[in-house]
Amino acid sequence: DTAVSQTPKYLVTQMGNDKSIKCEQNLGHDTMYWYKQDSKKFLKIMFSYNNKELIINETVPNRFSPKSPDKAHLNLHINSLELGDSAVYFCASSQDNGGNSYEQYFGPGTRLTVT
């Protein structure tokens, strides 16, 4: 059984378009995340979200927005795509147990290519 799944796996689109990446976790976790991994393989946190609060990395442009229809899903919407948005995007989840555990479960990633 897949713990954290993402769709699509690959996404090719043109500049200026709006796109979404979906994420679902079946682990019963209460916190979900989005990360961006660029071509140099640096992995950067974008958002952390549970049913209590959304925490945004201040470096993330407001063209990016997470949407959570329910506890098991956290989708990533991107407006007005730019070339620099090309990267691999990872969704992750964890159980919030007070902050001492950093055991996050990552999805397989979505490779976004903006042309």
Place this chain on the structure above:
Amino acid sequence: LAKTTQPISMDSYEGQEVNITCSHNNIATNDYITWYQQFPSQGPRFIIQGYKTKVTNEVASLFIPADRKSSTLSLPRVSLSDTAVYYCLVGDANNAGNMLTFGGGTRLMVKP
């Protein structure tokens, strides 16, 4: 968040023990040390976490000296499938939302 420094890359051979050291001189009292593994085209995978002394699980051991300014991930008898990038993270227990900060990681290449 405490910054971490680890070697960019390491080479090893099958069957050897590999030790990857991470420096975190500014680690805070509430910080835990966590290691992740990432294979090409996959998301990172949690390996081990510790606060002090030694932690061991079925995959690795984590050694943390008394001053906690560094830590060493030990992989016993590596195989080709252990070729991956290994990330050391230091996290504040009060960091709401567990916003992990990944550094550049250490690229481990295991050779036959």
